[in-house]
Amino acid sequence: MIQNYDAVIFDLDGVLVSTDECHYQAWKCLADRENIPFDRKVNERLRGVSRMESLEIILERAAKQYTPTEKVRMAEYKNQIYREKIEGLTPSDLLPGVALFLRYLREQGKRIAVGSSSKNTGRILEKIGLDKTFDAVADGNDITKSKPDPEVFLVAAKKLGLPSARCIVVEDAFSGIEAGKAAGMTTVGVGSAGQCPSADYRLVDLADERLYQLF
Numbered sequence: 001m002i003q004n005y006d007a008v009i010f011d012l013d014g015v016l017v018s019t020d021e022c023h024y025q026a027w028k029c030l031a032d033r034e035n036i037p038f039d040r041k042v043n044e045r046l047r048g049v050s051r052m053e054s055l056e057i058i059l060e061r062a063a064k065q066y067t068p069t070e071k072v073r074m075a076e077y078k079n080q081i082y083r084e085k086i087e088g089l090t091p092s093d094l095l096p097g098v099a100l101f102l103r104y105l106r107e108q109g110k111r112i113a114v115g116s117s118s119k120n121t122g123r124i125l126e127k128i129g130l131d132k133t134f135d136a137v138a139d140g141n142d143i144t145k146s147k148p149d150p151e152v153f154l155v156a157a158k159k160l161g162l163p164s165a166r167c168i169v170v171e172d173a174f175s176g177i178e179a180g181k182a183a184g185m186t187t188v189g190v191g192s193a194g195q196c197p198s199a200d201y202r203l204v205d206l207a208d209e210r211l212y213q214l215f
Helices: 020-033 040-044 051-061 068-086 098-107 121-127 151-160 174-182 191-195 209-214
Strands: 007-010 111-115 136-138 167-171 186-189
Touching: 007 151, 020 040, 020 051, 020 068, 040 051, 051 068, 068 121, 098 111, 098 209, 111 151, 121 136, 136 151, 151 167, 151 174, 167 174, 174 186, 174 191, 186 191
Parallel strands: 007 111, 007 167, 111 136, 167 186
Antiparallel strands: none
């Protein structure tokens, strides 16, 4: 049993809720408009990556060069499509085990936060009914560097008023695990990151009963 941790910082996408399909469809709309080949294999490379960095990955297959201004407009177009799609999210879109585990942490007196690179974090939390749940939220509006840089987790810990060593990070992306480790935090990999060798703990999702043994 681990008794020394005061807080759990959750990534949003793929941990609390899955907006993967929303992201994929939005990027697909942009890629199709520009006649750029884009598939789910490329989409996997975008996990845990900022919007502009994701765009650069997609543009690796582009047949032409784009100016910085054009890139900004493309990213804005993608975000417009994405925001339209996340409006359809509801509390029923919470991933398995999320509600129960959050309740358990509260009962144990642990603090909880979100650390996400997404600038749409606030709206997504509102749509899935978790906007008043967390003690702190650090997102793309608070940072200048995306994962694997540890900035978002360090900002979350600062908002919680806790040192990194007292925080556990739950992530579904390898880059998020790297970010958590770089922040000096214990890391739990779920989903895709459940296969990440550097994660301190590797689980299926938040419904995995082994997760409760950490507290």
